[in-house]
Amino acid sequence: MNILHVNASDIIGGAARAAYRIHRSLVEHGSALQLKSQMRVISQVSDDPSVIGGPPAGQSALWRRLQPRLAQQARRGFRTGNPTMHSIAWPATGLGSELQARHRQGQIDLLHLHWLGDSTLSIEEIGRLPMPLVWTLHDQWAFCGAEHYTSPPLPGERASSDERFAAGYSPASRPGHESGPDLNRRTWLRKRRAWRRPSRAPIHIICPSTWLAHCARRSDLMADWPITVIPNPIDLIVWSPCDQAQARALLGLPPDRPLVLFGAVGGTADPRKGADLLLEALRRLCTQVAGTPLEPLELVVFGQSRPLQPPALGFPIHYTGRIADDISLRLLYAAADVMVVPSRQEAFGQTASEAHACGTPVVAFATGGLVDIVDDRITGALADPFDPLSLAAAIRWVLEDPQLRLQLGTAARQRAERLWDPARVAGLYGEAYQESLGRPSHVSA
Template sequence: MTDSLAQPIRVLHLNAGACGGAALGAVGLHESLLDLGVTSTFLYGNGPRECTISSAERMIQSQILSAGIEKVLPRFETGLVRILSGRRGLPFSLGQVGNPLFQRRALLQNSDIIHLHWVNGSMLSLRQIAAFNKPVVWTLRDEWPYTGGCHYAGECQKFEMKCGQCPMLNSHRSYDLSTFIQRQKTRLPEDIRYVGISDWITQRAKRSSLLRTATVTTILNAINPSFFESDGSTERGELRRRLQLPEKATILLAGALDLDSPFKGYEILQHIKPDARRDLHLLTFGSISDDLKDSISIPATHLGPVLQQMELKEVYRAADLFLAPSHQESFGKTLAEAAACGLPTVCYDVGGPAEIVIHEQTGFKAEPFNTDQVIAYCMQLVDDVGLRTRMGHDARRQSVRFKPARAAKEYLQLYREVLNR
């Protein structure tokens, strides 16, 4: 049903790509806003649209960014970070390099609100964001908007005061790259409205020196639970045969974009030991290093990256339980998807995942970061089919909390507040 708008609102969503958790959350919001009658446009910089399940209109890949420059600019930025830190693959962005022609796009000029999602990877620079001259809503898909450059601060709390001597950059200087970036962010417009996708990241943002006086609200992230529901057309046995999984084993699922990320906590997999009393099989999706594979001693199947949402849905439905031992995560899209597929989940009682799992109802939340307790909870679910079934049913029922229509209505109200101030 179309929401009756007092006046047409033209929203331009900006995200660096069409793949990954941030993109899927942003696209789901875009689709639901279209259903409400909002003139919503989703502009992304790189990556195939096929990564999403969207068939929505107004999904546009920037021709400027897809002409090859999107390959050069991120390499320049990551190369500079590597030179300054002496380390590769850091979850750290400068925000200094953006496409030089982006500001001229007519879409930008003809929009009432610019809605930023994950805009790193040299899609936009801080200077470009400061020069929008439009109302801006910025969804906190990670911690970068309020830190000195890191996407997750880990145990470092310098973002609450003054960055410098950045542990991620291996810096011992009181004024370093993180200090410079933090100071640049103080020049962003004070009236940007920030939205946390969980209470955890909202509270972290409010403690930061950059957003302490800003307006930060929570609108829970969204997935499409009905997409992940079983239509009954394919039984679990058939799904397991397709994936070449043992049909009678208990399948423990673990997955992320990068299982080797220190924030995901999947080094715990090496501590799960074979037990002759249990027919346990590990199934993983996402990139995984040979070192992590070799450290796992239980039988395992590694699917690698699964970009198609339809394929990922089948992976969830072939499993019996989900393990998500993240140390720091703004929401936990995979946990919400697993719940929608009827899987009980084991996680740590920290971050966004702790707001998704209801302890002893839809899964278990272990003390941070008690590895033995996580494994014990997993084995409890492995050993008790009835418990898995009950928790799985409750997880599916609770997943309605993540419907995109709910988030879209909350964002629509926020847009109206921003335009009426």
């Protein structure tokens, strides 16, 4: 069976890294399942020969310049208080025609979609694809409007109250923080017209977490589609424990201080990642641990360089900047005593799974995909969403007892081996592919 994965990029960004890991798990373990995997991306960074990069075949240089300008024009006047990325996936890029040609030539038996954005496939191109489709969701965009995540939870909320994806994007459901053209409703209506025609079978949806699958099943667009939960894989050789003292020495971090690690693309800039909640928790923790062995606590932040005005927490903050290689990131996980992932919304939580694979306990809020990663009080701790005081208590619980921390780290590694082993995940995808091929094939318009 020839599988072609489609993603905007191969290794730039969390979704791209997850999609690439799924592809590589099939490259390395798919032969036993009679699967051959390739990946088609617009922006290729790796030199992996199984990845096909570049603009769509036949796309002119003129259209390459014009397409994003037309997309920008279509957004004119739209205003929203939701800080997440918005993608309208219009107009057509031309990749749909290339994929149809590959299918006619026998190069594709099944197409596996991932994170697409505006530059990969338009909504209408997806609707015209004739081959069986599997789609791994890396955020909420596929069943939402243009937004990749619903509005983040407001203060005092345990989850987002933005439920337009469940209500069908009626005009009455539009939130007060939006104005101008209802871009999300327009985008959602285009998805419904393109993807729910009687002539085509539903797309088989794969979600990396129980939370994301629950959202998809409650959505008006995908409620009756096949939805399967398959976690993202992780290379257990690349991501494995190493000596903490050596890791700190190599990174220039203090050898004898409790270290709390936080990281995300953009560091503290993305409100969805909850850096503000972590900083408030650490301010509270700083007061609580005064005069205890945890008083010399320090914070390490990756994904961001030192700002001109770092927050005043009462203890040092080490900024590592953007980490471009897995070895440096593995050393950071090993150097830390605890990894904190205080996200308000997270489809899976890849930094948490990476930390676990490296034998590092994780503290997070009991929300989103992180509930599937952290086994509360076994591999780390889950705090009440989105309570900085509860988060501070969870961090302190992990740090106070060195022996407990070692036990949590050992259990974290064992959990990674049990759940996210690439061979296991490849087998689960093989089952999903067989199920998809067993249903009636898609019919193009």
